[in-house]
Amino acid sequence: MLSVSFHTLGCKLNQLETESIAEAFKNEGFALVEWGQGADLFIINTCTVTSKAEQKARRMIRKTLRDNPASCLIATGCYAQLEGKALESLSPEGRIFIVTGDLKSVLLDLPAYLMDHACTSVDVIPLLHRWMKDKLQGTDSHIDPFRFDVQDYSFHSRAFLKIQDGCNNVCAFCRVRLARGRSVSPAAPVLLERLRHLEAHGFAEAVLTGVNLNQYKDGSMDVTSLLEYLLQGTERIALRISSTEPEGVDEGFAAVFAHPRIRPHIHLSVQSGSDRVLQRMRRRYNAARVIEAVDRLRMAKGDPFIACDIITGFPGETDEDFEATYELCKKLDFAWIHAFPYSPRPGTEAYSMQDRVSETVSGQRLDRLLRLAEAGKRAYVQRWIGRTVSAVVEQYRSGEYPLAVTENYLKAQIVPEHPALVLQGRTAITCQLISPSDCGSPSDEEKIDVLARII
Secondary structure, eight states: OOEEEEEEOSOHHHHHHHHHHHHHHHHTTOEEEOBTBOOSEEEEEEOOSSHHHHHHHHHHHHHHHHHOTTOEEEEEEHHHHHSHHHHHTTOTTSOEEEOOGGGGGGGGGHHHHHHHTTOOTTTHHHHHHHHIIIIITTOOTTOOTTOOOOSSOSSOSSEEEEOOBOOOOOOTTOOHHHHHOSOBOOOHHHHHHHHHHHHHTTOSEEEEEOSOGGGOOBTTBOHHHHHHHHHHTOSSOEEEEOOBOGGGOOHHHHHHHTSTTBOSEEEEEEEOSOHHHHHHTTOSOOHHHHHHHHHHHHHHHSSOEEEEEEEESOTTOOHHHHHHHHHHHHHHTOSEEEEEEOOOOTTSGGGGOSOOOOHHHHHHHHHHHHHHHHHHHHHHHHHHTTOEEEEEEEEOOTTSOOEEEETTSOEEEEOOSSTTOOOOTTSEEEEEEEEEEEESOTTOTTOEEEEEEEO
């Protein structure tokens, strides 16, 4: 049996696409193994949001090829789309294959191609060279960004539904739009059919993914009317909105957000609290619009988990600009702040801006925001202790207490009254949050936020 290993960097959209490719390999009889273990083929889905994401991809590629001298690797995703030649150069012997972003969906056909050619472990590299020539050069018959439709998830118990790809904005700092292209959307009936399939197969939740969900468009249907359409066409499955732009939170969107089957969790792409910086970033809103969006979301759901993105040290950001950002975040009391330093991205408008902020200053600003983020997370968790929530089990191993993600996006360790109780992934449970957990810092991705008891 041939083996394949996957690793995903970046957004939930990348996670969905990796899941779909992994399913295609699994359906053809490939064994899926954890990254870091030996495999015949490695596939890494890359990200270009920051230079650190790119550095991590390069580091992982070098180590994987060094540790597995008889294997090969496919790099896809946004970084591979923009810097494929640079990644290929990491393996002069030709063991890296680049599948650019617009051709990523053709990877769904690769497992059948390898099996049709009776591939063995020694044949993978020569067959990949042939496949790259036969299937990728000059063909577009299977290029479709919405072919990624997972039936059986390998790495997640919460399903994903890709409703959009690309972005029409021209934000000065963003490189993803260069990799993903302009906004495209599938027809609403196609999405409803996929969501009904997930519901019929027991998924309690589907995470709506895309590059910019606010730009969903199918005729006269926008993202708000799509949400209404999906809710009307299903009965039980809950929807989680992965992220939204502040200007997209109008009265209609907030009204749909109030629906009981919309999870009380959302991520706002804020980036700055300074109107001057937001204008330089080419963002389509100001600080007042961010405040209005948060107010509308809280009126709709009470105390939802509202997180935000913030960039520190954008070119030209003064102390006064940063203080405006800090005070905005403090005032809005976000449950989490995903703060990161500005990273110059080649090909973007901001890349050539001369008034750079020093890394030292940017780092100091970042530290302040992260401390505020941790305080906000602790306060949010404390407000929810004693309350009853729905959750989806994400990880369960025999003899261990299971881990779950609550409806309001807290990572909970479930402490059942009957330890022998076996909890199945993808289905919903009802639990009471009984105490905060001290398992690590709130900024730790593996952090357990709360302990919970099934009721």
